[in-house]
Amino acid sequence: MKTIIQKAVSILKSGGLVAMPTETVYGLAADASNQAAVERIFAVKERPYQHPLIVHLAAIEQLSLWAREVPPVALKLAQAYWPGPLTLILKKQPHVLDIVTGAQDTVGIRIPHHPIAQDLLKAFGGGLAAPSANKFTHISPTTAQAVEQELGQGVDLILDGGECEVGLESTIVDMSGDQITVLRPGMLSLQAIAEVLGQSVFTKEEISSAVKAPGGHHLHYAPLTFTQLLPLEEIKAAIEKAEVSILPMACLVYSPSPSVDKAGINWVVMPQDPEHYAHELYKTLRHWDNQGLKRLLVEQVPESSEWDAIRDRLQKAAARELK
Numbered sequence: 001m002k003t004i005i006q007k008a009v010s011i012l013k014s015g016g017l018v019a020m021p022t023e024t025v026y027g028l029a030a031d032a033s034n035q036a037a038v039e040r041i042f043a044v045k046e047r048p049y050q051h052p053l054i055v056h057l058a059a060i061e062q063l064s065l066w067a068r069e070v071p072p073v074a075l076k077l078a079q080a081y082w083p084g085p086l087t088l089i090l091k092k093q094p095h096v097l098d099i100v101t102g103a104q105d106t107v108g109i110r111i112p113h114h115p116i117a118q119d120l121l122k123a124f125g126g127g128l129a130a131p132s133a134n135k136f137t138h139i140s141p142t143t144a145q146a147v148e149q150e151l152g153q154g155v156d157l158i159l160d161g162g163e164c165e166v167g168l169e170s171t172i173v174d175m176s177g178d179q180i181t182v183l184r185p186g187m188l189s190l191q192a193i194a195e196v197l198g199q200s201v202f203t204k205e206e207i208s209s210a211v212k213a214p215g216g217h218h219l220h221y222a223p224l225t226f227t228q229l230l231p232l233e234e235i236k237a238a239i240e241k242a243e244v245s246i247l248p249m250a251c252l253v254y255s256p257s258p259s260v261d262k263a264g265i266n267w268v269v270m271p272q273d274p275e276h277y278a279h280e281l282y283k284t285l286r287h288w289d290n291q292g293l294k295r296l297l298v299e300q301v302p303e304s305s306e307w308d309a310i311r312d313r314l315q316k317a318a319a320r321e322l323k
């Protein structure tokens with residue numbers, strides 16, 4: 001009997017799409033060397049072509065097949081954190097398709113550690129282009145059910161690997177230029193990266209260059225429900241007023257505070273440590289986004305660096321204008 005992995009490989013080899021679990025979020029995978037298959041990813045996600053895709057590999061030995069230059073610092077970082085929630089931007093090999101790179105001279109590469117992603121990549125042998133398995137601008141899926149809700153018939157097979165451990169997308173580090181830059185914060189922190197490398201690492205904001213900003217589209221990872229990011233005091237004030245026009249709503253708070261027992265208000269207590277918060281965030285946003293509420297009020301998270309990736313996603317989630 002064919003195993004599910006063999007079935008997934010034959011779908012990929014014939015140009016199909018497979019949703020694969022990774023430790024960050026679920027990816028929508030296609031053979032990165034097959035133009036038509038990669039085009040299908042963009043069609044199914046309704047994603048504009050300017051947003052390049054990450055190529056997923058099974059092992060570091062394959063890196064030079066996709067990147068023409070692997071500086072020693074990049075290798076050091078790869079050895080420290082791969083397989084894991086890290087994506088490296090490197091100078092690409094000539095064969096890497098323009099549709100994958102957004103016609104840039106660089107390619108994003110990641111080696112995930114989820115066992116199903118590893119099994120699939122090893123059995124497939126090549127590179128898998130895989131963006132998060134959601135419609136463009138929606139919340140990334142962290143369960144197989146969320147993939148089904150997002151893409152339904154658009155995907156040929158969904159591999160169910162349970163809930164994603166990390167829950168937020170990988171940290172993207174650009175190592176293709178003179179300065180090492182974090183283009184998208186993730187739960188693997190800038191400090192952890194700088195520590196391993198023993199040199200300065202910059203944020204995208206610190207570098208005033210024309211680097212294409214991943215997730216730079218201001219509305220990204222966003223619920224469809226109008227979402228606001230506010231200090232706890234302002235959430236409480238909004239509840240005091242509780243105008244009918246904003247009810248029912250859900251309030252996602254993490255500070256210890258007495259829960260509110262008022263009609264039309266769902267009080268949701270989030271974990272207080274960033275790892276657990278990240279793990280819960282997309283699942284919780286998706287759940288409350290499915291309830292037909294008028295509003296989601298989310299408490300602002302601390303300014304400290306271990307919350308950077310979470311703050312980044314919450315700011316983007318709250319970027320939708322009130323219709």
Ligand code: TXA
Pocket residue numbers: 022024025026027028051052053054087089101104106107108110130131132133168169170172183212213214215216
């Ligand atoms: O955790 C993750 O990274 C997940 C899982 C499935 O691996 N993938 C993911 O893919 O988040 P996606 O497509 O949703 O986001 C990838 C981001 C995009 O915003 C894109 O702009 C950026 O990576 N990116 C890809 N290639 C790039 C390149 N050559 N230069 C700059 N940014 C790049």
Ligand code: MG
Pocket residue numbers: 131132140
């Ligand atoms: Mg995405």
